[in-house]
Amino acid sequence: MLFGPAGQHTSTDWSMRLNDALWAYRTAYKTPIEQRLNGSNELAEFRLKAHESLTLYKEKMKKYHDQNIEKRNFLVGDFVLLLNSSLRLFPCKFKSKWTGPYLNTQLFPHGVVELENKEGVRFKVNGQRIRIYLGHAETAKEVIEV
Template identity: 65%
Template sequence: MWALNKLNLDWGAASSQRVNDMNELDEFRLKAYESSAFYKETIKKYHDQKIEKREFIMGDLVLLLNLRLRLFPGNLKSKWTKLFRVTQVFPHGAVELENKEGIRFKVNRQRIKVYMGKLESVKEVIKAYYLDEV
């Protein structure tokens, strides 16, 4: 204690300086939080603009993404599998598909894409779907 008395410290000035430093630190934290929130919001808007909106209607022919693990993947082998027909679209992002045998199952909307075959008309697409020409 005698060392502090020898230094002749002013306890009031030291405590007010400490309070001012704490307030400045709080202001700095608040500004950093606001700028990070603004940055995250901006990046989210940019990312959402780049996402392709996938809209499907009943009767569309789609290809399904094959997510199975392949031990020896071929470079030119497509990840997209057989042709399926959309039978029902749910509002929460699921789509019900039907294969040629009539078996129905649900998948996530992100796992399918619309079939853009080079067949001339819708009738030919449907015929190819049911006759296994595609």
């Protein structure tokens, strides 16, 4: 028994019982402590190599994914179409997902775009939800002015 009855052990009991505790630990696991410490160092090295290879894999996958993303450069004064996300909840087979055209009035950092509708109401949207209007600018101006 490592400890005697409650309240009878002191800090000197630890030093007297340390050899017994180490012997029990060594015989229970059947490996010397030094060998287990070396194994933990090997484990730490293995984890470090795994972390490095994972980091390289993530960088390669990010580069591969980013090359397939088309850059969207919007300018102030462009006419754009807005994705109507409410149609995803109620899919309509022949209804267009895009509404607009809207006038791009201001660009903000991190992809936020301010749009203006034909009534002159301005609102901000995520730049991922818009695309360039490829129709004629004259017809777009007529839609916005009307």
